[in-house]
Amino acid sequence: MIKTMRTALFLFASTVVLNTGVVAAAGDKARGETIATQGNGAGALACVTCHGPKGKGNSAAGFPDIAGLHAGYFGKQLHDYTSGARKNPIMQPFASALSESDIQAVAAYYQSLASPVSAVLQKTPDPDNQGEWLAIRGDWGNDIPACNQCHGPNGMGVGNSFPALSGQHASYLKAQLIAWRTGSRNNDPNQLMKGIAERLSEQQISAITEYYATLPEQLSVQAKAKESR
Ligand code: HEC
Ligand code: HEC
Structure with missing residues (x-):
């Protein structure tokens, strides 16, 4: 009896440990890849149809780059599409058609597609480069x-809460800032992003989204210049 209880407690404890671990570890990556390439057979279309074979998305179509997004952020967005906290007519039906274990599986799979990030180069921002200045210094005159x-x-993303912006398509980044302004995206903790999106000028939005979209290229050019020095 005591032995059974101990076993039960042990099993309970290990489940708790697993559940509080990184979400990526909880999801079955191989199953995630199957859903990504073939759909889940229950209403969720293959993700690759829009997000591309490597998750890189499509700038012209407004399909975001989802490769390497942190599993926790990824899963949260799918739940937010389902609940309507983030309204999008394209993603809502697919997100709703995914079970909890499907969500964990695709999230783990896409997190594993992270492109290797080159060493962070320290840079003093150029005051004439509006996007770079906003990214590194902000615009405190306007509470940004x-x-x-x-x-x-370098907008590389931090953990489960703060998604990477670097390398994301400008068209998609812009659409999200507008979505916070209009309220169709209303899922940011403490409305952190809504306030920022409302205070950014149109010109600042263009500058910052262009800056992040082209940042990986800029960094690799800088890295090469440094190597050849
Ligand atoms: C028909 C095209 C299409 C398909 C198929 C599709 N998506 Fe999307 N996805 C989109 C669009 C468009 C957006 C941006 C919507 C918005 O502005 O909120 C998006 C956004 C997302 C986001 C949010 C990204 C971010 O940075 O916040 C995630 C996560 C995502 N999709 C996952 C998936 C998964 C997983 C699948 C497969 C089960 C899938 N998508 C299938 C078109 C698609
Ligand atoms: C105080 C913290 C904070 C600051 C500062 C901040 N953000 Fe965010 N941002 C967030 C959080 C949190 C999210 C994720 C919200 C969610 O869960 O959907 C986010 C998400 C985003 C997204 C959506 C990305 C995607 O994949 O869908 C964009 C675009 C964005 N931020 C742009 C910016 C820009 C541009 C600035 C600077 C002008 C900025 N953020 C400054 C906290 C911040």
Whole structure:
């Protein structure tokens, strides 16, 4: 009896440990890949149809780059589409058609597609480069903090809460800022992003989204220049 209880407690404890672990570890990556390439057979279309074979999306169509997104952020977005906290007529039906274990599986799979991030190059922002200045310094005259304060150095993303912006398509980034303004995306903790999106000028939105979209290229050019020095 005591032995059974101990076993039960042990099993309970290990489940708790697993559940509090990184979401990526909980999802079955191989199953995630099957859903991504073939759909789940229950209403969710193959993700690759729009997000591309490597998850890189499509700028012209407004399909975001989802490769390497943190599993926790990824799963949250799918739940938010289902609940309507984030309204999108394309993603809502697919998100709703995924079971909880499907969500964990695709999230783990896409997190594993992260492109290797080159060493973070420290850069003093150029005051004439509006996007770079906003990312690194912000615009305190208008109560806009530096984006990288939350989104990490070079907008690489931080953990489950702050998605990567670097390398994301400008058209998609812009659409999200507008979505917070209009209220169709209403899923940010403490409305952190809504306030920022409302204070950014149109010109600042163009500058910052263009900056992040082209940042990986800029960084690799800088890295090469450094190597050849
Ligand atoms: C018919 C095209 C289409 C298909 C198929 C599709 N998506 Fe999407 N996905 C989109 C669009 C468009 C958006 C951006 C919507 C918005 O603006 O909120 C998006 C956004 C997302 C986001 C949010 C990304 C972010 O940075 O916040 C995630 C996560 C996502 N999709 C996952 C999936 C998964 C998983 C599948 C497969 C089960 C899938 N998508 C299938 C078109 C599609
Ligand atoms: C105080 C912290 C904070 C700051 C500063 C911040 N963000 Fe965010 N941002 C967030 C959080 C949190 C999310 C994710 C919200 C969610 O869960 O959907 C986010 C998400 C985003 C997204 C959506 C990405 C995607 O994949 O859908 C964009 C675009 C974005 N931020 C742009 C910016 C820009 C541009 C700036 C600087 C002008 C900025 N953020 C500054 C906290 C911040």
